[in-house]
Amino acid sequence: xxxxxxLIIISGALxxxxxxxxxxGICSFLGxxxxxxxxxxxxxxxxxxxxxxxxxxxxxYTYVLAPLGLDFMKTIVFILVIAALVQIVEMFLKKKSPAVxxxxxxxxxxxxxxxxxxxxxxxxxxxxxxxxESVLSGFGTAxxxxxxxxxxxxxxxxxxxxxxxxxxxxxxxxxxxxxxxSIAFMGFAGLSF
Amino acid sequence: MDLxxxxxxxxxxxxxxxxxxxxxxGKKFYVEVDQREAAVREALPGNNCGACGFAGCDAMAAAIAxxxxxxxxxxxxxGPVAAKIGAIMGAEAGEVQRKVAFVQCKGSCQVTKNQGNYxxxxxxxxxxxxxxxxxDCDYGCVGLGTCVKLCPEHAITVRDGVAMVNxxxxxxxxxxxxxxxxxxxxxxxxxxxxxxxxxxxDKGPQVKQVCSAGCLGCMLCxxxxxxxxxxxxxxxxxxxxxxxxxxxxxxxxxxxxVITPPVALP
Numbered sequence: 170x171x172x173x174x175x176l177i178i179i180s181g182a183l184x185x186x187x188x189x190x191x192x193x194g195i196c197s198f199l200g201x202x203x204x205x206x207x208x209x210x211x212x213x214x215x216x217x218x219x220x221x222x223x224x225x226x227x228x229x230y231t232y233v234l235a236p237l238g239l240d241f242m243k244t245i246v247f248i249l250v251i252a253a254l255v256q257i258v259e260m261f262l263k264k265k266s267p268a269v270x271x272x273x274x275x276x277x278x279x280x281x282x283x284x285x286x287x288x289x290x291x292x293x294x295x296x297x298x299x300x301x302e303s304v305l306s307g308f309g310t311a312x313x314x315x316x317x318x319x320x321x322x323x324x325x326x327x328x329x330x331x332x333x334x335x336x337x338x339x340x341x342x343x344x345x346x347x348x349x350x351s352i353a354f355m356g357f358a359g360l361s362f
Numbered sequence: 363m364d365l366x367x368x369x370x371x372x373x374x375x376x377x378x379x380x381x382x383x384x385x386x387x388g389k390k391f392y393v394e395v396d397q398r399e400a401a402v403r404e405a406l407p408g409n410n411c412g413a414c415g416f417a418g419c420d421a422m423a424a425a426i427a428x429x430x431x432x433x434x435x436x437x438x439x440x441g442p443v444a445a446k447i448g449a450i451m452g453a454e455a456g457e458v459q460r461k462v463a464f465v466q467c468k469g470s471c472q473v474t475k476n477q478g479n480y481x482x483x484x485x486x487x488x489x490x491x492x493x494x495x496x497x498d499c500d501y502g503c504v505g506l507g508t509c510v511k512l513c514p515e516h517a518i519t520v521r522d523g524v525a526m527v528n529x530x531x532x533x534x535x536x537x538x539x540x541x542x543x544x545x546x547x548x549x550x551x552x553x554x555x556x557x558x559x560x561x562x563x564d565k566g567p568q569v570k571q572v573c574s575a576g577c578l579g580c581m582l583c584x585x586x587x588x589x590x591x592x593x594x595x596x597x598x599x600x601x602x603x604x605x606x607x608x609x610x611x612x613x614x615x616x617x618x619x620v621i622t623p624p625v626a627l628p
Contacts, residue, residue, distance in 0.1 A: 233376070239369055246376060253380040257387045264391035332491075 174305055181309025187285045188317040189354040194285030198318050208322035212315025214276040219286050222251045223307025226290035227300050247290045255281045398450055399427035405446040407439050438533045460552040461534040463527045467546050468559040469502035470522035474573040490543040498572035501562040503546055509538035555608045560620045563596040577620045583612035
């Protein structure tokens with residue numbers, strides 16, 4: 170059992186990396202990776218939100234949608250619930266923990282529309298995960314997202330100092346770097362236990 | 363038919379619960395927003411130049427409202443904005459020292475020789491990177507106008523191959539200071555009269571070979587100054603503005619007329 174749970178985390182973080190293998194959440198991955206500090210904060214916020222969202226989505230699916238046979242409505246319901254959840258989390262943090270809000274808060278609205286969050290919730294249902302498995306899968310996936318965005322931020326800080334040909338400057342070289350990272354992460358596909 | 367009704371009912375119910383939850387948390391966790399922050403933000407110029415050292419006008423307004431930044435912290439807005447913000451925050455504004463950009467080069471086409479025509483990308487940084495100085499002086503203004511293009515206030519023009527700042531237009535944002543590949547532009551106090559209009563750090567004879575309006579490092583100015591406000595470092599005169607009384611004696615004595623009262627410039 171423990172072996173299986175560990176596998177779920179590693180699979181979410183490395184083998185099925187949400188950004189580099191499933192190509193979800195690319196927008197914030199490219200947008201917020203300019204500064205190392207900001208990308209670490211966003212990674213933290215994503216871990217926080219995705220873990221909670223996976224838990225809520227799992228409960229909602231198991232106890233509301235599945236018994237009523239409303240399986241086909243899960244995408245819409247998840248969008249609705251996740252968007253509201255992020256808002257509530259934001260308000261809660263703003264009141265209860267201003268320090269955490271200062272470091273993560275500005276990224277929370279960004280995550281509302283991050284398809285990685287929805288993607289995790291839907292994948293969990295697809296794989297038939299139970300509650301604990303869903304939470305761990307969400308946590309692992311978010312960990313993978315953080316890993317990818319922090320790595321890209323590091324690469325971009327190096328790229329910035331390079332004397333690039335004009336056509337490659339800015340977005341093009343970042344996309345090339347992200348593509349190379351994606352190819353590198355394909356190496357994890359052979360990882361098995 | 364039942365399925366449609368159940369679906370509509372369940373989704374509406376979930377929507378209502380979620381909406382009620384949002385309203386509830388919104389009320390329960392309502393945080394007082396500082397009204398002054400919004401008012402300060404209104405008073406700031408809003409061009410987000412970052413000259414104050416904060417990440418833009420919003421960050422600056424938040425810092426002022428919390429009392430972490432001085433009310434006169436905006437160098438662009440200057441006195442009038444400081445007075446407005448001071449009124450909002452209930453603090454004395456104090457005088458803001460307005461700063462303007464100044465090009466430390468006088469090497470126009472008449473005083474320095476041109477090395478030939480440059481036909482590459484019309485950008486100072488590109489020319490410098492390609493190893494082309496355009497003028498004989500390695501330190502002088504390239505004159506391709508990178509600063510001109512950057513200036514949000516259109517305060518810089520290139521005349522006779524040298525950039526010049528229109529002091530009445532300059533807001534002191536410092537974008538040109540960062541952009542100049544030769545590091546020629548500095549921010550000087552606006553009421554300032556004297557400034558060294560050269561950046562050449564070579565020895566006198568070498569300077570004379572390439573430019574007739576360059577600082578020779580002759581030390582005449584340092585001997586003139588009664589307040590020790592001017593020194594020669596690396597063969598280049600440098601004015602220390604905290605000691606300078608703006609008497610202009612150094613400018614009168616300078617043989618190459620490199621020390622100029624910048625007020626005389628356009």
